[in-house]
Amino acid sequence: MHTAGVLFFLGPHVQIPPFLTVDQRVDYLYERGYFEPGSVTDEHAERLSRLNFHYFLGYARNYRALVGRRQVQVPRKTPDDVFRVIDLDAKVSALVHEGLRTAEWRLRAAAVERYCAKFAPANSYLQTTQYRATDAESPSRLVEGILLHIYRHDEPYVDECLREAATSKSMTKPRRYEAGCHGTCLVLAADLPLWAVVDSFSLGLLGQFVINCDKDTESPVWKAVAKDLEISAQVFETQVKSLAYLRNSVAHHARLWMRPTSDSAKKPRLFSNRLKNVHPKSMHWAFMNLATFLPKEQRFDFAQRVDTLTGSDAIYRHGITNVHETPKAS
Structure with a gap:
């Protein structure tokens, strides 16, 4: 069914913008003052056909606003400027x-080095008691996040260790981490050293781990990591x-x-x-x-x-x- 340019409605007040053909996109850009009439060339239209139009508009709207506010000066509004910015x-x-x-490599290496110099490399990082609490549930959320990342990590060593642990304990290795199998996931991951799993952590999770993995207020792990990276502890x-x-x-x-x-x-x-x-x-x-x-x-x-x-x-x-x-x- 051809739906280009057709409006759809969800309930009495919600209007879904239509999907636009390339020609309709060009008309849209002209009608709303994004570019001067006639400035969209065949080459521009070809590029528009290969970009998600919504993504393109993120640039075009800001360009139109900057020119309209005279915050940037251009002879005329043209797609050349927007595609050049893209x-x-x-x-x-x-x-x-x-x-x-490079920054991630350094941060991950320093985190492993400093944590394992102070704490047991395996199991300790899976215990909620290891973590500084920023609220009542934050240690639990952190451990759950670590398990989630470990169980979706496809690194062969990690997968092999989890399978061997499951076999030795007569358990079934969960395909993924879910709240309902938290206990099983925790038991099977207990012998995995931090250095084997740290690369599975997202950078956001890694940051939370580094900042909260040590309740010591005098010389916590995060301060040692900051010193290694030559970043001020204050920031x-x-x-x-x-x-x-x-x-x-x-x-x-x-x-x-x-x-x-x-x-x-x-x-x-x-x-x-x-x-x-x-x-x-x-x-x-x-x-x-x-x-x-x-x-x-x-x-x-x-x-x-x-x-x-x-x-x-x-x-x-x-x-x-x-x-x-x-x-x-x-």
């Missing part, structure tokens, strides 16, 4: 991913949260340009000069925070590569270093 965003995302990979938790937010944004191919961060890092002193006139909730701020997690000899080089790339286009640079009111969807 392409540059992809290049920045690839560079950021490169940095994130370490905030910087790790920012790192996780950035990682999730890049991993899900989210738009970075004109996207305010929800977990904003504190200003990295190392890059104070680079962050002059940069909004603290901008993505560029998050990029500089990432640079501080890299080995010392890589930090300034990475920051310079980011600056060079983001500074190669005035429209892109404005949107990656500033935060503005989100334009309405129309």
Whole structure:
């Protein structure tokens, strides 16, 4: 059934926007003042056919708003500007991913090193009593999260250990972690050392683990990890949260340009000069925070590569270093 351009309704008040053909998308962009009439070429239309239109509009709406507010100056509104920003965003995302990979390696290695130097490498990290409580249920949620990640990890060593444990205990290994089989999952994972499973943790979970795995208030594991990475203990938790937010944004191919961060890092002193006139909730701020997690000899080089790339286009640079009111969807 052909449904392009047809409105659908869910109940008396909910209207679902129609799916648009490429020609209808072009008309939509003209009618709503995104671009000057006649500026969409055949090449632009071809690119529109290969992009989720909703994704494209995320860039186009912000572009239209910036031009309309005179926050960027252009001779005329054209798709060339938006596609150039999209392409540059992809290049920045690839560079950021490169940095994130190195930062994660360092954080995971330091977490294992410091935890296992102080606590038993197996089983202890699966006990709720191991964790600092931020609320009554937080230790339980953390252990459940760890088990969830372990049981969906496809690393052969981990799977083999779980199967051997199930055989020796005359139990059946659950295919995945669920609340109903929590006890079984806990028993079978008891002999898995932290270093075998830490790579299964999401960066968000890893951050929670590092911050909360030690109830010692004088010399907790997280402070030792922060020292290893040369991150100030005063801002370490905030910087790790920012790192996780950035990682999730890049991993899900989210738009970075004109996207305010929800977990904003504190200003990295190392890059104070680079962050002059940069909004603290901008993505560029998050990029500089990432640079501080890299080995010392890589930090300034990475920051310079980011600056060079983001500074190669005035429209892109404005949107990656500033935060503005989100334009309405129309």
